[in-house]
Amino acid sequence: KQIGRVAIVTGGAKGMGYETARHLTSLGMHVVIAGNSEEEGLAAVRKIREENSKGKVEFQFLDLSSLKSVRQFVRMFKDRRLPLHILVNNAGVMLVPERQTEDGFELHFGLNYLGHFLLTNLLLDTLKQSGSHDSCARVVTVSSATHYVGVLNLEDLQSRSCYCAHGAYAQSKLALVLFSYHLQQKLTAGGFPVTVNVVDPGMVNTDLYQNLCSPAQLVKRPVAWLLFRTPAEGASTAIYAAASPTMEGVGGCYLYNGQRAQSSIISYDEDLQAQLWRQSCTLVSFPVEDYGEN
Numbered sequence: 216k217q218i219g220r221v222a223i224v225t226g227g228a229k230g231m232g233y234e235t236a237r238h239l240t241s242l243g244m245h246v247v248i249a250g251n252s253e254e255e256g257l258a259a260v261r262k263i264r265e266e267n268s269k270g271k272v273e274f275q276f277l278d279l280s281s282l283k284s285v286r287q288f289v290r291m292f293k294d295r296r297l298p299l300h301i302l303v304n305n306a307g308v309m310l311v312p313e314r315q316t317e318d319g320f321e322l323h324f325g326l327n328y329l330g331h332f333l334l335t336n337l338l339l340d341t342l343k344q345s346g347s348h349d350s351c352a353r354v355v356t357v358s359s360a361t362h363y364v365g366v367l368n369l370e371d372l373q374s375r376s377c378y379c380a381h382g383a384y385a386q387s388k389l390a391l392v393l394f395s396y397h398l399q400q401k402l403t404a405g406g407f408p409v410t411v412n413v414v415d416p417g418m419v420n421t422d423l424y425q426n427l428c429s430p431a432q433l434v435k436r437p438v439a440w441l442l443f444r445t446p447a448e449g450a451s452t453a454i455y456a457a458a459s460p461t462m463e464g465v466g467g468c469y470l471y472n473g474q475r476a477q478s479s480i481i482s483y484d485e486d487l488q489a490q491l492w493r494q495s496c497t498l499v500s501f502p503v504e505d506y507g508e509n
């Protein structure tokens with residue numbers, strides 16, 4: 216059933232994204248690894264191809280910290296007239312010192328959240344056309360347990376008044392949960408065959424921790440080896456959401472350890488979801504009212 220289904224995995228060149236891309240290829244899918252390092256992307260493609268999987272894998276450049284790059288990625292993808300059955304919004308950065316994206320957004324918010332917000336919206340027409348009522352297209356977004364401590368500061372989404380790297384990461388991961396629920400609600404209201412779920416992979420030993428300060432790195436190393444999951448273990452919930460028959464037609468869930476779980480109380484606030492949606496449309500210059508009807 217999976218053979219020939221087309222999937223995009225952002226940040227699929229390493230960490231959990233790589234394991235997700237590898238697994239979906241092994242199921243017979245045509246996987247596009249979307250990432251901002253051509254060298255890493257091509258190396259990942261080579262490694263996966265060596266496994267002689269049933270599926271196809273390729274790399275396409277995407278820098279989520281640039282709205283121009285997101286638009287270019289989508290234009291190139293659409294020019295190929297491929298369907299799109301699965302979009303895994305996996306890429307992310309964590310605990311980066313205060314920095315801005317090309318478009319002037321705080322980096323965590325701009326890259327982790329807004330880049331994926333625009334990417335998903337621009338690909339939504341293709342997802343809607345590719346899904347059917349007995350086989351929905353799927354959007355899977357990787358959030359984090361850190362979202363539980365996240366606060367969405369609608370007056371200052373770019374953390375200009377006070378910057379804290381942890382707070383900025385948590386806000387970006389909370390925004391992804393709010394976005395996923397709102398998107399699912401709109402798709403359901405429009406009767407479109409696309410489901411949206413958000414996953415929490417747990418603590419996973421990847422390069423995501425590269426920005427920890429040196430003493431924390433020293434503590435993390437042995438602890439991570441003992442207590443953290445491997446990237447393949449961490450990717451399992453995203454893979455489940457992307458490919459499991461059990462998840463057919465199921466959307467609007469927060470998944471942890473392959474099971475439905477509760478996200479933070481504020482993530483269910485529909486007014487907050489709608490306010491974030493509207494502000495996000497304005498920030499990425501995406502027409503609010505165009506959404507959903509095409």
Ligand SMILES: NC(=O)c1ccc[n+]([C@@H]2O[C@H](COP(=O)([O-])OP(=O)(O)OC[C@H]3O[C@@H](n4cnc5c(N)ncnc54)[C@H](O)[C@@H]3O)[C@@H](O)[C@H]2O)c1
Pocket residue numbers: 225226227228229230231232249250251252277278279280305306307308309326357358359360415416417418419420421422423424
């Ligand atoms: N590792 C954990 O413990 C953990 C816990 C909770 C959530 N997560 C989330 O899991 C996801 C995957 O992270 P990981 O742990 O595999 O880390 P990782 O650092 O191995 O992977 C992150 C990926 O994002 C890509 N990326 C970074 N900047 C990019 C950009 N500008 N454009 C496109 N791609 C870009 C990287 O190239 C890499 O492929 C992230 O969203 C992260 O927030 C990780």
